Amino acid sequence: MPRQRLSNNPQPDAKRRSPCPVACALDLLGDKWTLLVVRDLLLGRSRFKDFASSPEGIPSNILSDRLERLLAANVIRQKPAEEGGKRLAYELTEKGIALRPMVRAIRDWGLKWEPGTRAELQPVR
Amino acid sequence: MPRQRLSNNPQPDAKRRSPCPVACALDLLGDKWTLLVVRDLLLGRSRFKDFASSPEGIPSNILSDRLERLLAANVIRQKPAEEGGKRLAYELTEKGIALRPMVRAIRDWGLKWEPGTRAELQPVR
């Protein structure tokens, strides 16, 4: 049997705090790490080691957990890292790509109001 | 002495995880509750009881903590709840009002991708 990778078992929607779209989005994305992974994906990074080596230093167990949750929510999917290779990489789904305006809004606010921040070498397109 | 209210002592910028504006914004806003308070403020709510009675049911100790952090970050400020009254309310500063595009982006994503969500009676203008 091939080694088990992070599973993608979409769960039925967990109980929501409210029908508010903001609250609902925050149930998935509202923490210190998840949107940094999305940021990395938007910047073109795709592999576990890439996310793990971002300057913020996400712990590997947290990264595993967040990838699992993003898979379950269909924000990302797995793909082979290279043609023919067996290693896996991650990419944004349409639902994930749709997060770009959100990440851009966060980036723009940070740039304007948090002194000393600067945009990535690769801007979030 | 008047009773002590939540203090507004802006701290020198804590150590940052990275100079990335997204990471920096998430250090302040990246959790399940903070942006819901901002949402309520954008919807015109201004008092502790208003935030506490939103449908998500934020625990009062968490609400206290989040108001304190937003005060310290100059995202909100205190004002008297009514003319002449001694009770306090909260309002967004310019820095806080600048969060509107971010909250709107989150709301729009939630509306589009999380089935069953619906916008507030009072839309986020």
Add this chain to the structure above:
DNA sequence: GTATTTCACTTGCATTTTGCAAGCATTGTA
């Protein structure tokens, strides 16, 4: 003026999440 209720919190404590370090089985490379 006094009693009562509301408001804006605080406190204590159990539960959950986070963070760090170490370990480990595959996969790729020399």
Add this chain to the structure above:
DNA sequence: TACAATGCTTGCAAAATGCAAGTGAAATAC
């Protein structure tokens, strides 16, 4: 075949969260 890199998992201490129950000042009712 050895060795290193990758993509995780595990164990555990520390921090954050969530719930319930206070608490004292301010507003309201009587």
